[in-house]
Amino acid sequence: xxxxxxxxxxxxxxxxxxxxxxxxxxxxxxxxxxxxxxxxxxxxxxxxxxxxxxxxxxxxxxxxxxxxxxxxxxxxxxxxxxxxxxxxxxxxxxxxxxxxxxxxxxxxxxxxxxxxxxxxxxxxxxxxxxxxxxxxxxxxxxxxxxxxxxxxxxxxxxxxxxxxxxxxxxxxxxxxxxxxxxxxxxxxxxxxxxxxxxxxxxxxxxxxxxxxxxxxxxxxxxxxx
Amino acid sequence: xxxxxxxxxxxxxxxxxxxxxxxxxxxxxxxxxxxxxxxxxxxxxxxxxxxxxxxxxxxxxxxxxxxxxxxxxxxxxxxxxxxxxxxxxxxxxxxxxxxxxxxxxxxxxxxxxxxxxxxxxxxxxxxxxxxxxxxxxxxxxxxxxxxxxxxxxxxxxxxxxxxxxxxxxxxxxxxxxxxxxxxxxxxxxxxxxxxxxxxxxxxxxxxxxxxxxxxxxxxxxxxxxxx
Numbered sequence: 001x002x003x004x005x006x007x008x009x010x011x012x013x014x015x016x017x018x019x020x021x022x023x024x025x026x027x028x029x030x031x032x033x034x035x036x037x038x039x040x041x042x043x044x045x046x047x048x049x050x051x052x053x054x055x056x057x058x059x060x061x062x063x064x065x066x067x068x069x070x071x072x073x074x075x076x077x078x079x080x081x082x083x084x085x086x087x088x089x090x091x092x093x094x095x096x097x098x099x100x101x102x103x104x105x106x107x108x109x110x111x112x113x114x115x116x117x118x119x120x121x122x123x124x125x126x127x128x129x130x131x132x133x134x135x136x137x138x139x140x141x142x143x144x145x146x147x148x149x150x151x152x153x154x155x156x157x158x159x160x161x162x163x164x165x166x167x168x169x170x171x172x173x174x175x176x177x178x179x180x181x182x183x184x185x186x187x188x189x190x191x192x193x194x195x196x197x198x199x200x201x202x203x204x205x206x207x208x209x210x211x212x213x214x215x216x217x218x219x220x221x222x223x224x225x
Numbered sequence: 226x227x228x229x230x231x232x233x234x235x236x237x238x239x240x241x242x243x244x245x246x247x248x249x250x251x252x253x254x255x256x257x258x259x260x261x262x263x264x265x266x267x268x269x270x271x272x273x274x275x276x277x278x279x280x281x282x283x284x285x286x287x288x289x290x291x292x293x294x295x296x297x298x299x300x301x302x303x304x305x306x307x308x309x310x311x312x313x314x315x316x317x318x319x320x321x322x323x324x325x326x327x328x329x330x331x332x333x334x335x336x337x338x339x340x341x342x343x344x345x346x347x348x349x350x351x352x353x354x355x356x357x358x359x360x361x362x363x364x365x366x367x368x369x370x371x372x373x374x375x376x377x378x379x380x381x382x383x384x385x386x387x388x389x390x391x392x393x394x395x396x397x398x399x400x401x402x403x404x405x406x407x408x409x410x411x412x413x414x415x416x417x418x419x420x421x422x423x424x425x426x427x428x429x430x431x432x433x434x435x436x437x438x439x440x441x442x443x444x445x446x447x448x449x450x451x452x
Contacts, residue, residue: 029282029283029303029319030282030301030303030304030305031301031305032282032298032299032300032301033299055319056359079359079360079361079362080359080360080361081358081359082357082358082359082361083305085356085357085358087358088355088356088357088358089356091358092356098358100358100359100360101360102360102362102363102364102365103281103319103323103360103361103362103365104281104320104323104324104326104327104362104364104365104369105364105365107318107319107320107322107323108320108323108324108327110320111320122327123327123368123369124327124364124365124368124369125364125368126368126398127395127398128364128394128395128396128397129351129394129395130360130364160299170316171299172284172297172299172300172316173280173282173283173284173299173300173301173302173316174299175283175316175317175318175319176282176283176318176319177318177319178318179318179320180318180319180320207318
């Protein structure tokens with residue numbers, strides 16, 4: 001029986017799928033579960049005019065903070081940039097556009113994007129400055145806004161471990177936005193700390209099925225190159 | 226008036242927010258989300274063992290802050306602080322974590338605020354013109370938690386934060402249920418703020434002098450806790 005083509009590759013090969021102008025999702029929350037190796041490799045590609053969808057901007061000069069400094073970002077869609085004030089400065093100077101979303105609306109927009117739901121109503125944000133221009137509908141006497149799903153060309157995510165198929169398990173609060181982003185892109189790249197043989201992960205513990213994962217990068221090593 | 230160093234002032238407010246949570250939780254398991262700052266300090270004063278802490282980055286059953294070799298590199302709360310696990314804790318991804326909030330599965334959220342007004346409107350996400358750029362989970366929590374408790378200092382640089390109408394951008398309309406400050410505890414009932422508890426060294430007139438919105442006083446006005 002012919003072997004399926006391996007998903008395991010170097011970070012540089014994996015991120016070569018990213019083109020100028022692409023929408024790229026980047027996982028992580030509070031510097032946990034961030035695919036730093038992949039973001040660093042993206043910086044090396046020099047691809048520009050990127051739209052980055054992430055919960056925040058990591059920290060100044062770190063992860064997305066480094067990508068921001070390299071001038072490759074055109075637009076950021078996210079929720080909380082207070083830990084990296086360079087994002088607000090870049091927005092205020094006109095270098096980038098920023099779209100802010102309530103964090104749960106962002107999380108659900110990612111899930112919806114991966115699950116074939118084009119938009120959904122939520123009460124969160126109704127009537128606020130973040131709902132300007134959004135369609136409003138009243139359910140049970142309460143105004144709700146219509147939030148569009150998000151979909152990306154490429155997602156960069158992090159998991160604790162993978163099998164060779166690309167099934168993923170996560171560690172504690174490093175899971176955060178990674179599973180939803182895995183589902184919401186045309187091409188998903190996961191950086192993992194360990195790659196094990198198929199069958200070595202308990203099927204009950206797998207959070208992200210390999211069907212969402214297109215490329216695997218082993219963190220900090222070239223064991224599979 | 227209350228003259229306390231900042232850390233004791235925050236602790237006083239947190240202690241009274243914790244007392245409110247203890248009162249609200251009764252006998253069933255009670256899930257609480259605590260915002261960064263004063264709300265998080267409330268953990269130190271909770272007495273009930275049936276209160277479970279939720280953090281929106283994806284955990285139910287958050288334990289105390291982690292120090293030294295308790296720190297796990299993958300385990301933080303939403304404020305990036307290393308925390309510990311409790312027995313029975315569990316993890317979710319972010320979309321389910323916020324689904325727990327939106328789906329009314331979180332019994333109470335305790336948050337700070339810049340302003341709360343007469344109509345229980347809350348302003349706590351942005352001050353225009355600052356270099357802070359973020360909303361985070363604030364709008365989700367005040368819209369989704371069953372009970373919304375605002376824990377904050379009564380004034381900011383001498384100016385009341387309990388106002389007739391919020392001048393700062395609104396986080397959510399008509400969502401505040403309680404406000405806990407160093408002056409006392411207000412409960413919004415049918416859209417009207419009622420002073421239910423007062424600092425034992427203050428008169429109602431003292432509270433009115435530092436409060437812009439109109440409030441009524443509970444028949445059974447009681448005292449807040451001291452540190």
